[in-house]
Amino acid sequence: MTTTGHRTLKQERAVRTRKQVLDTAAELFAERGYAGTSVVDIAERVGMTKGAVYFHFKNKEAMAVAVVEGNYQLWLDILKEVRAEGLDPRETxxxxxxxxxxAFIGEPMVQAATRLxxxxxxxxxxxPEPYVGWLKMLTDLFEEAxxxxxxxxxxxxRAAAHVVVASFYGVQHVSDVLHRRADLIDRWQELRAITLETVLPRA
Structure with missing residues (x-):
């Protein structure tokens, strides 16, 4: 193997390991919260030494920031995925x-970022400042609608975006506190029918 090829493999392995550490940190932050999670906890669950974890993240604070940033990237990825389907603004x-x-039900990164x-x-x-990305994203989509x-x-x-963001995050919070989000789909369907299907009526 060439020196360049070896370097590439090493870099790819480092990227995979960093993701594994971050995913594990997200799981623990979601389960235990920030104060209840230590770097040792993360290292033990991922099967690494504490020093190896510090190679990828300088401290627990850096991991928390990266988890929240990863959460916001996920929303952009979901929007890109939906956009690719060529739906009209309402269905988008x-x-x-x-x-x-x-994602709130099945993605530890989302659950962790919300708790953090x-x-x-x-x-x-x-x-990263919460909600502003969602407000901008939905305002743009409502303008298209x-x-x-x-x-x-x-x-x-703009008003529609503010109402939907506030209502959605309130619903998921109540669902999390009372039922650990087990009823979130039902609560979202209620909110969807009362708000979105009112401001976005079918033709």
Missing amino acids: ILQLLDRTTE QSERSLIGAPL GEAGQLKEGVSP
Whole structure:
């Protein structure tokens, strides 16, 4: 193997290992919270030494930030996936939020990032600002719906985005506190029918 090939394999292995560490950190942050998780806990679960974990992340704060950043990247990936299906604006919004709901149930990265944002006062590093990305994303989508004649007359795209973001995050929080999100799909379907299908009426 050439020196270049060996270097490439080493880099690819480092990327995989970093992802494994980050995924494990997300699992533990979701289960135990920031204060209840140590670097030793993460190292033990991933099957590495603490020093090996520190090779990829300088401290626990850096892992928390990376988990939250990974969560926001996931939302962009879901939107890109939905966009690729060529749906109209109304169906794009509905599919985006349907899949987001599923991610809250099945993705530790999402669960961890949500918990970390609520515990941000305990973390000695600034986390990415919550909600603003969602507000911008949904405002743009509601504007597209308005241009397509799919947004209820008189509804502001910005106001619709604020109501949906606040309602959605409130619903997932209540579901998490009361039922560890076991009923989130049902609660989302209720919210979907009462809010989104009202401001985005079928033609």
